[in-house]
Amino acid sequence: MSNGGGTPATVTARIDEIVDKARAETGLDDLGGDSWREGLEVLVGAAMAEATFNDYGEQSFYGSLVRPLANRLRIEDWYRRHPEIDEAEVTIELLGVGFPRTGSTALSHLLAEDRAFRNLRIWEQSDPCPPPGFDPAADEARMATARGSVEMGHEHMAPRLRSMLPQSPTGPMEDHDLMALEFKAQVFLVSARIPTYAEWFANCDMEPTYRYEKRVLKLLQWRTPEKVWRLKSPTHTMFLEAYERVFPDARFLQSHRDVSKVLPSVCDLYFTMLQAGSPGIDPRYVGELNMMQWGVALDRMLAFRKDPERDAKFFDIGFTPFQADPIREIRALYEWLGDELTQDTIDRMLAWREDHPKDKYGKHTYDGEQFGVTEATLSERFGAYRERFGSLL
Numbered sequence: 001m002s003n004g005g006g007t008p009a010t011v012t013a014r015i016d017e018i019v020d021k022a023r024a025e026t027g028l029d030d031l032g033g034d035s036w037r038e039g040l041e042v043l044v045g046a047a048m049a050e051a052t053f054n055d056y057g058e059q060s061f062y063g064s065l066v067r068p069l070a071n072r073l074r075i076e077d078w079y080r081r082h083p084e085i086d087e088a089e090v091t092i093e094l095l096g097v098g099f100p101r102t103g104s105t106a107l108s109h110l111l112a113e114d115r116a117f118r119n120l121r122i123w124e125q126s127d128p129c130p131p132p133g134f135d136p137a138a139d140e141a142r143m144a145t146a147r148g149s150v151e152m153g154h155e156h157m158a159p160r161l162r163s164m165l166p167q168s169p170t171g172p173m174e175d176h177d178l179m180a181l182e183f184k185a186q187v188f189l190v191s192a193r194i195p196t197y198a199e200w201f202a203n204c205d206m207e208p209t210y211r212y213e214k215r216v217l218k219l220l221q222w223r224t225p226e227k228v229w230r231l232k233s234p235t236h237t238m239f240l241e242a243y244e245r246v247f248p249d250a251r252f253l254q255s256h257r258d259v260s261k262v263l264p265s266v267c268d269l270y271f272t273m274l275q276a277g278s279p280g281i282d283p284r285y286v287g288e289l290n291m292m293q294w295g296v297a298l299d300r301m302l303a304f305r306k307d308p309e310r311d312a313k314f315f316d317i318g319f320t321p322f323q324a325d326p327i328r329e330i331r332a333l334y335e336w337l338g339d340e341l342t343q344d345t346i347d348r349m350l351a352w353r354e355d356h357p358k359d360k361y362g363k364h365t366y367d368g369e370q371f372g373v374t375e376a377t378l379s380e381r382f383g384a385y386r387e388r389f390g391s392l393l
Contacts, residue, residue: 014062082222174233190270205242267371
């Protein structure tokens with residue numbers, strides 16, 4: 001990363017280098033304030049002090065920090081030239097939350113087959129400019145890039161990851177890249193061993209992140225047909241109060257599965273992804289990280305839902321009934337939302353499911369004890385969750 005071929009001596013020097021690269025790449029200067037700086041400082045500081053990178057991991061990690069800043073520069077440039085973008089309203093009808101590894105990704109793909117609603121597509125969340133609909137040729141180019149990335153990923157990705165991460169180049173994607181614009185994103189935790197950042201992230205103020213995400217959603221919808229949004233990311237389970245302050249009308253779809261199936265699977269996903277850039281990563285660290293992150297998330301969710309008015313904004317789906325008959329569960333969701341589920345949409349959902357059967361890329365197996373995740377630790381940490389949602393597990 002260093003222009004002179006060496007390693008920057010300080011966090012400030014490293015950040016200056018990252019910012020300079022983003023500005024050189026775009027030819028732009030305005031980052032829209034400095035709310036992003038705190039997260040980047042904590043992230044870079046943790047990486048410099050704690051990460052155990054190989055060469056690939058270091059280059060990949062620091063390279064990935066340039067893109068959010070380059071995207072911010074381009075976003076702010078569009079706002080500078082078209083300030084009317086900010087006049088629009090953003091309506092989020094439904095936000096998917098809950099544990100990962102609960103069938104929520106498949107569910108989000110099925111819901112994305114309903115063309116009456118807007119979802120965050122994989123090709124636009126990582127590269128939001130120019131805004132979709134402004135330049136059809138640019139949209140096609142980004143779709144082609146996304147298609148190539150997904151195909152290459154499937155070709156070179158470890159079979160374990162293919163079985164865990166169904167993706168479509170034009171399908172829905174979690175909003176990790178939008179959260180990364182403020183450097184407050186759970187996705188950074190699978191790129192390095194950075195416990196200081198993990199602790200800070202779990203307790204950070206996410207409201208500025210959601211406010212900037214709202215700014216990006218306005219841009220993304222500016223030149224596309226007016227529709228309400230359906231989004232999904234388990235990360236938001238940790239920050240429901242901040243999300244509600246920015247998107248007060250959002251309702252929530254929470255997917256459930258017993259923690260004895262979820263936590264070991266999540267740990268294995270993290271471990272597999274971390275190993276590429278940090279060989280020799282301690283699986284016990286991965287277990288402790290996920291027990292902390294998802295324990296905090298579920299505690300906050302339970303506290304949030306103690307309020308009857310807030311609890312009424314949730315629709316719950318269990319993993320087992322969803323796997324058995326997803327259309328039945330989706331029908332019930334649509335009735336709760338007051339939306340129309342057409343036969344054309346059902347047909348597209350069934351076609352997607354037929355083309356993406358469970359275990360298409362192999363069965364995902366894992367050993368929780370490798371990560372220190374045992375039935376005893378799960379019962380102690382997640383007993384309240386099991387008690388509250390036992391009928392869905």
